[in-house]
Amino acid sequence: MYxxxxxxxYYQIKNHIYHEIITGALQPGEKLPSVRQLxxxxxxxxxxxxxxxxxxxxxxxxxxxxGRGNFVTMETTKITDxxxxxxxxQLAHVYQQLHALNLSDEEILASVQHYIERKGQxx
Amino acid sequence: MTDSLSIQNVTYKxxxxxxxxxxNLTLAPGKIVGLLGENGAGKTTxxxxxxxxxxxxxxxxxxxxxxxxxxxxxVSFSEQLRGFAGNTKLTRIIAFYETVYEDxxxxxxxxxxxxxxxxxxxxxAALSKGMKExxxxxxxxxxxxxxxxxxxxxxxxxxxxxxxxxxxxxxxKPENATMVISDHYVSEIAPILDEIVIVKDQTIYAHxxxxxxxxxxxxxxxxYYESLYERGNDND
Numbered sequence: 001m002y003x004x005x006x007x008x009x010y011y012q013i014k015n016h017i018y019h020e021i022i023t024g025a026l027q028p029g030e031k032l033p034s035v036r037q038l039x040x041x042x043x044x045x046x047x048x049x050x051x052x053x054x055x056x057x058x059x060x061x062x063x064x065x066x067g068r069g070n071f072v073t074m075e076t077t078k079i080t081d082x083x084x085x086x087x088x089x090q091l092a093h094v095y096q097q098l099h100a101l102n103l104s105d106e107e108i109l110a111s112v113q114h115y116i117e118r119k120g121q122x123x
Numbered sequence: 124m125t126d127s128l129s130i131q132n133v134t135y136k137x138x139x140x141x142x143x144x145x146x147n148l149t150l151a152p153g154k155i156v157g158l159l160g161e162n163g164a165g166k167t168t169x170x171x172x173x174x175x176x177x178x179x180x181x182x183x184x185x186x187x188x189x190x191x192x193x194x195x196x197x198v199s200f201s202e203q204l205r206g207f208a209g210n211t212k213l214t215r216i217i218a219f220y221e222t223v224y225e226d227x228x229x230x231x232x233x234x235x236x237x238x239x240x241x242x243x244x245x246x247x248a249a250l251s252k253g254m255k256e257x258x259x260x261x262x263x264x265x266x267x268x269x270x271x272x273x274x275x276x277x278x279x280x281x282x283x284x285x286x287x288x289x290x291x292x293x294x295x296k297p298e299n300a301t302m303v304i305s306d307h308y309v310s311e312i313a314p315i316l317d318e319i320v321i322v323k324d325q326t327i328y329a330h331x332x333x334x335x336x337x338x339x340x341x342x343x344x345x346x347y348y349e350s351l352y353e354r355g356n357d358n359d
């Protein structure tokens with residue numbers, strides 16, 4: 001996995017796994033690889049991977065079952081919430097950037113729509 | 124748990140020249156630590172002080188032991204195999220390690236050698252720089268001990284070999300063992316480091332958690348390290 005060294009590694013690993021859960025690459029109830037295997041997969045430190053997992057466990061997205069390993073939650077509402085949360089974060093970023101260019105809400109909506117339409121034509 | 128390494132007020136002089144002074148450092152078990160500093164900053168000297176092959180003033184404790192023989196037992200250092208003639212077969216070097224180090228595990232070595240694609244039927248002189256470094260890593264990691272010291276394992280080797288070595292570190296470092304990796308080129312190993320230790324001005328200049336640096340300064344490890352050097356020697 002490619003890491004941006006300016007951003008904490010545990011945070012990037014967490015986002016990477018969240019992404020896999022939201023896209024369905026990791027299914028609800030699916031068992032995660034062992035911590036060391038995950039560390040090898042993403043080329044990071046075992047402790048850093050453990051920290052990422054601990055935060056996902058605290059957030060309720062991953063469930064740790066004693067002696068059996070870590071599993072993606074079966075509660076799909078939690079996954080839906082997670083998706084909403086990540087989408088909101090992305091939108092907030094775009095909104096803030098466009099707002100800083102003195103665009104009104106209507107203009108932001110119009111420019112997003114325009115962008116999507118044009119992108120469709122370019123295909 | 125006992126600290127893997129504790130260095131207190133260590134000073135080392137070579138002739139009239141001070142190489143290290145008042146160095147203090149404590150490392151917890153189970154960490155991967157980057158030892159960073161310019162060429163000649165004293166990184167190798169620090170490692171030699173830890174193993175006991177260099178002697179300075181001050182206290183050094185490895186896994187709770189201060190006596191040199193006990194310390195040596197707890198430390199696996201990446202020896203550059205300079206003591207072996209070029210025509211020595213690798214099998215003889217491996218046999219030597221098995222004899223000398225009680226904690227050298229032949230099975231572990233075989234796994235590592237397979238993973239790193241080392242041809243053990245060769246002679247030492249026949250190895251490329253990258254292959255020799257892989258051999259050094261395999262020999263160092265095949266010992267099962269508490270503290271591993273890797274002295275610039277990535278200098279002058281290609282990026283594929285580097286990736287393989289990094290992967291072998293992640294896979295074979297025992298959970299509670301601490302590993303110190305010295306380098307003057309940080310970016311490649313930055314993602315696998317728990318902590319960084321910077322040697323500058325003949326002492327341990329900084330000791331930080333890697334992710335803490337990223338969180339606090341929003342810069343990479345390499346940039347942080349360079350910023351300390353750019354600050355010059357006159358501050359504080």
